[in-house]
Amino acid sequence: MPVIPVNTPSAKYDVTIASGLLRTLHPRLAKLNPGKPFRPFIVTSPNIWALWSKHFLASFKEPPTVLFHPAGERHKRMSSVEALAQQLATAGADRDSLLLAFGGGVIGDITGFLAAIYMRGIRYVQIPTTLLAQVDSSIGGKTGVNLTAGKNLIGSFYHPQAVLADTDLLRTLPPAELRAGLQESIKAGIIYDAKLFRFMEQNAAAILNTKKNADTKALTKVVAASVRVKADVVSKDEKESGLRMILNFGHTIGHAIEAATNYQQLLHGEAVAWGSIAALNVAIARKTIKPKEAERITKLILRYGPLPTFKATAEKLVALTSRDKKNRSGIRAFILPTAIGKVEIVRNVTEPELLAATNHMLTLMRQKR
Amino acid sequence: MPVIPVNTPSAKYDVTIASGLLRTLHPRLAKLNPGKPFRPFIVTSPNIWALWSKHFLASFKEPPTVLFHPAGERHKRMSSVEALAQQLATAGADRDSLLLAFGGGVIGDITGFLAAIYMRGIRYVQIPTTLLAQVDSSIGGKTGVNLTAGKNLIGSFYHPQAVLADTDLLRTLPPAELRAGLQESIKAGIIYDAKLFRFMEQNAAAILNTKKNADTKALTKVVAASVRVKADVVSKDEKESGLRMILNFGHTIGHAIEAATNYQQLLHGEAVAWGSIAALNVAIARKTIKPKEAERITKLILRYGPLPTFKATAEKLVALTSRDKKNRSGIRAFILPTAIGKVEIVRNVTEPELLAATNHMLTLMRQKR
Numbered sequence: 013m014p015v016i017p018v019n020t021p022s023a024k025y026d027v028t029i030a031s032g033l034l035r036t037l038h039p040r041l042a043k044l045n046p047g048k049p050f051r052p053f054i055v056t057s058p059n060i061w062a063l064w065s066k067h068f069l070a071s072f073k074e075p076p077t078v079l080f081h082p083a084g085e086r087h088k089r090m091s092s093v094e095a096l097a098q099q100l101a102t103a104g105a106d107r108d109s110l111l112l113a114f115g116g117g118v119i120g121d122i123t124g125f126l127a128a129i130y131m132r133g134i135r136y137v138q139i140p141t142t143l144l145a146q147v148d149s150s151i152g153g154k155t156g157v158n159l160t161a162g163k164n165l166i167g168s169f170y171h172p173q174a175v176l177a178d179t180d181l182l183r184t185l186p187p188a189e190l191r192a193g194l195q196e197s198i199k200a201g202i203i204y205d206a207k208l209f210r211f212m213e214q215n216a217a218a219i220l221n222t223k224k225n226a227d228t229k230a231l232t233k234v235v236a237a238s239v240r241v242k243a244d245v246v247s248k249d250e251k252e253s254g255l256r257m258i259l260n261f262g263h264t265i266g267h268a269i270e271a272a273t274n275y276q277q278l279l280h281g282e283a284v285a286w287g288s289i290a291a292l293n294v295a296i297a298r299k300t301i302k303p304k305e306a307e308r309i310t311k312l313i314l315r316y317g318p319l320p321t322f323k324a325t326a327e328k329l330v331a332l333t334s335r336d337k338k339n340r341s342g343i344r345a346f347i348l349p350t351a352i353g354k355v356e357i358v359r360n361v362t363e364p365e366l367l368a369a370t371n372h373m374l375t376l377m378r379q380k381r
Numbered sequence: 382m383p384v385i386p387v388n389t390p391s392a393k394y395d396v397t398i399a400s401g402l403l404r405t406l407h408p409r410l411a412k413l414n415p416g417k418p419f420r421p422f423i424v425t426s427p428n429i430w431a432l433w434s435k436h437f438l439a440s441f442k443e444p445p446t447v448l449f450h451p452a453g454e455r456h457k458r459m460s461s462v463e464a465l466a467q468q469l470a471t472a473g474a475d476r477d478s479l480l481l482a483f484g485g486g487v488i489g490d491i492t493g494f495l496a497a498i499y500m501r502g503i504r505y506v507q508i509p510t511t512l513l514a515q516v517d518s519s520i521g522g523k524t525g526v527n528l529t530a531g532k533n534l535i536g537s538f539y540h541p542q543a544v545l546a547d548t549d550l551l552r553t554l555p556p557a558e559l560r561a562g563l564q565e566s567i568k569a570g571i572i573y574d575a576k577l578f579r580f581m582e583q584n585a586a587a588i589l590n591t592k593k594n595a596d597t598k599a600l601t602k603v604v605a606a607s608v609r610v611k612a613d614v615v616s617k618d619e620k621e622s623g624l625r626m627i628l629n630f631g632h633t634i635g636h637a638i639e640a641a642t643n644y645q646q647l648l649h650g651e652a653v654a655w656g657s658i659a660a661l662n663v664a665i666a667r668k669t670i671k672p673k674e675a676e677r678i679t680k681l682i683l684r685y686g687p688l689p690t691f692k693a694t695a696e697k698l699v700a701l702t703s704r705d706k707k708n709r710s711g712i713r714a715f716i717l718p719t720a721i722g723k724v725e726i727v728r729n730v731t732e733p734e735l736l737a738a739t740n741h742m743l744t745l746m747r748q749k750r
Contacts, residue, residue: 094459094528094535101530129498132525132536156501159463161470166463167501168537 014236018151018243020250023171027151027239029232033178034064034139038071041110041137044173050110050135052076053100055123057083057115060141063184068114076112077103081119085275088118088157090166096126110135113172116142116189117149117280121167124155128170138175142185143193144281146177147200147238152246152256158275163267169251177239179232187222192281194219194316197234199288200241202309203258206353208237209312216315258355261347262288265370268332272324282320285313286373293369294361295348305352314380321377326370330363383605387520387612389619392540396520396608398601402547403433403508407440410479410506413542419479419504421445422469424492426452426484429510432553437483445481446472450488454644457487457526459535465495479504482541485511485558486518486649490536493524497539507544511554512562513650515546516569516607521615521625527644532636538620546608548601556591561650563588563685566603568657569610571678572627575722577606578681585684627724630716631657634739637701641693651689654682655742662738663730664717674721683749690746695739699732 013030033040041052054068058080061068069075079099081092100109113123113136120138127136138150156167182190194212201209211233212219218230242259249255266287269278278286292309295301313319333344346361382399402409410421423437427449430437438444448468450461469478482492482505489507496505507519525536551559563581570578580602581588587599611628618624635656638647647655661678664670682688702713715730 090459090463097535098528098530101528101534125498129494129525129535129537131534132523132538154501156498159467159470161467165470165500166466166498168498169501 014239016236016239016243017247018171019247020153020171022169022250023153025171025174027175027177027243029146029177029179029236029239031178031180031228031232033176034067034180035070037068037139037176038073040174040176041112044137045110045135049108051105051108052110052112053103053105054078054112054114055081055096055119055126057081057119059083060115060119064114064141064181067180081115081122083116083118085118085158085163085270085280088122090157093122093126093129093157096122097130100126100130105130105134107131107134110137110173112137112139113150114139114141115145116140117145120145120150121155121164122157124153124170124172125157125167127172128155128168133170136172138172140175140177141181143182143190143235144196144279146179146182147193147235148196148242150175150177151239151242153250163270163275177235179228179235182228182231183224185222189279190222191220191316192279192285194234195281195285195288195313197238198312198316199259199261199284200238202288202349202352203261203347203355204241204245204353205237206351208234208241209352211237212316213308213312220316254357257345257357258347260345261349261355262291264333264344264346265290265329265366265373268329269322269324271332272328273322277322278320285317285319286377288313289376290366290370290373291347292349293372294346294365295350297365297369298348300348300350300356302351306349308352309349310376319377319380321380326367326374329370330366333366383608385605385608385612386616387540388616389522389540391538391619392522394540394543396544396546396612398515398546398548398605398608400548400597400601402545403436403549404439406437406508406545407442409543409545410481413506414479414504418477420474420477421479421481422472422474423447423481423483424450424465424488424495426450426488428452429484429488433483433510433550436549450484450491452485452487454487454527454532454639454649457491459526462491462495462498462526465491466499469495469499474499474503476500476503479506479542481506481508482519483508483510484514485509486514489514489519490524490533491526493522493539493541494526494536497524497537502539505541507541509544509546510550512551512559512604513565513648515548515551516562516604517565517611519544519546520608520611522619532639532644546604548597548604551597551600552593558648559591560589560685561648561654563603564650564654564657564682566607567681567685568628568630568653569607571657571718571721572630572716572724573610573614573722574606575720577603577610578721580606581685582677582681589685623726626714626726627716630718630724631660633702633713633715634659634698634735634742637698638691638693640701641697642691646691647689654686654688655746657682658745659735659739659742660716661718662741663715663734664719666734666738667717669717669719669725671720675718677721678718679745688746688749690749693743695736695743698739699735702735
């Protein structure tokens with residue numbers, strides 16, 4: 013059972029990846045809080061709860077209070093956090109309460125943020141149900157919500173007590189969500205782990221097999237390797253003052269695509285996949301990466317598709333990047349791949365360069381349509 | 382010029398108390414951020430800005446962006462924070478932005494919280510304009526907003542880079558606000574500083590003199606002593622796990638009074654003053670304080686009145702205390718004075734005791750009407 017430590021200046025906790033974790037939840041929570049009383053509150057989406065509540069509650073003597081929050085990026089708003097906080101208060105939640113984020117990235121981000129600000133901070137545990145949440149968003153303490161002006165503009169760095177990733181949950185995931193999550197694993201490979209990249213090249217069929225009784229060994233290996241990349245990077249640079257920025261590879265244009273399509277047309281991983289191709293195009297134009305390696309990257313991203321198409325001009329997408337949090341007083345930090353498993357952070361990417369790279373990505377998309 | 386350090390595990394900063402600070406603001410901000418670029422954004426209320434913008438802007442070469450937020454407890458809500466964040470984003474605020482909280486307690490609390498969560502945390506400076514904000518709410522890093530379910534249920538511990546308290550600002554304060562702020566100074570005396578208490582007994586006339594050209598020496602002395610109490614307590618116990626709780630003296634019933642009157646009838650300091658009398662009544666009934674000392678406390682609180690009356694039954698007020706943040710899994714922590722300058726934290730105050738004490742307070746209020 014892979015147990016991967018996250019170790020930052022402000023928090024120390026483990027990510028546990030295994031089948032069957034859900035059924036042993038309560039003793040695990042008790043072990044995380046020895047001698048400290050806790051009253052659990054579950055934040056989840058109606059869909060997830062319908063599928064998995066029986067497993068979730070199996071180890072609880074008294075059923076905890078369940079708060080429902082709809083899935084979907086458009087519900088990641090301040091008003092939702094306020095509504096959940098109001099429900100917590102009405103149910104008598106105090107500083108001894110423990111929130112359990114049981115869902116995908118949106119549930120995790122919003123529950124983490126709720127835990128960060130309810131009574132100025134209470135404990136929480138991440139129990140991610142999607143691949144994307146298991147390999148990426150549940151780890152590292154970034155929590156928050158969107159503004160009309162942009163994604164994740166409001167939030168906190170606030171770490172969970174633990175991340176419990178039950179790989180059984182991936183069995184009920186829609187295939188498109190599985191593939192979108194795997195795009196973040198590809199990203200982990202591109203920026204940090206050439207071995208993971210190669211494994212995903214060589215085992216695509218096994219990893220993508222979503223038949224009911226398919227062997228999930230290859231998939232679990234990908235999850236663990238991806239978590240290791242994220243945990244390692246976050247442990248070295250918690251607050252994103254340097255290294256952690258590399259995790260944003262593909263996210264500049266990726267976020268712009270999500271904004272341009274109102275967060276409703278593409279899954280996050282799909283938008284990041286297109287964004288990665290755009291970022292790669294900048295590297296290709298600058299000749300900072302060998303053409304053969306660039307080709308392998310594009311090929312792997314498309315292999316884990318199909319990626320949905322969308323309608324937006326390069327001009328609009330580039331305009332939408334200007335409010336990206338990676339800007340510091342107008343200087344745009346950009347993550348460029350230099351080889352498979354290696355990237356550099358550059359600050360001199362110009363608007364014409366970004367426009368050209370985005371246009372190339374859109375051309376590729378139109379060819380695939 | 383009194384400069385009082387706050388020194389907690391998570392932050393180190395100074396509270397500076399002096400006349401004329403406003404006019405030298407920009408060089409002071411530059412000194413706080415050597416070599417770090419900052420783009421200032423002011424959050425203030427229209428009233429304060431109309432009175433003091435000229436002084437405020439005197440040291441700025443380029444006028445900073447000003448965001449307005451109405452004064453008053455009922456505007457301390459998530460929706461206001463979201464609206465301010467949206468304005469920041471639209472104005473292009475990024476991680477190099479510096480928020481300046483220029484106003485009373487509500488402006489300070491909301492701006493601090495906005496700074497805590499905008500892009501997961503940016504810098505801010507407190508420039509409190511009311512006595513209450515100067516002696517209490519601007520210090521210690523408690524930021525937040527209210528829910529319908531209760532006051533300050535949402536928030537963060539997030540410290541400013543500095544607190545700059547210009548005593549000139551107190552000259553334009555409505556007399557009732559000055560008196561309400563002085564109630565927090567009386568509280569500081571009761572819980573921690575018998576010397577301050579005595580000074581306020583002996584110099585009431587000079588402290589309360591609000592004539593235009595009145596000597597503010599006595600008032601400045603009270604401000605500095607009150608800040609020292611707050612800074613000392615907060616430095617010893619940042620997160621309110623023990624000692625810091627004593628600052629909540631009078632706040633259990635005080636918060637209930639504010640809630641019962643919809644946060645519109647009484648100033649915070651006035652509600653706390655009545656709450657202090659109620660808390661004192663518990664101590665009198667338990668005989669944990671000498672009758673003569675209890676009498677001196679009541680007398681001083683009323684000397685800095687008149688305190689406005691309000692309509693609420695003891696039953697209603699006690700019922701409203703049950704959601705107080707000081708509850709830990711149902712155990713009510715209560716601050717009881719044992720002598721002037723000394724309190725103890727007790728956890729066994731019963732509901733009948735609290736009811737009787739609150740009824741005594743209400744009887745006193747009716748006698749004064």
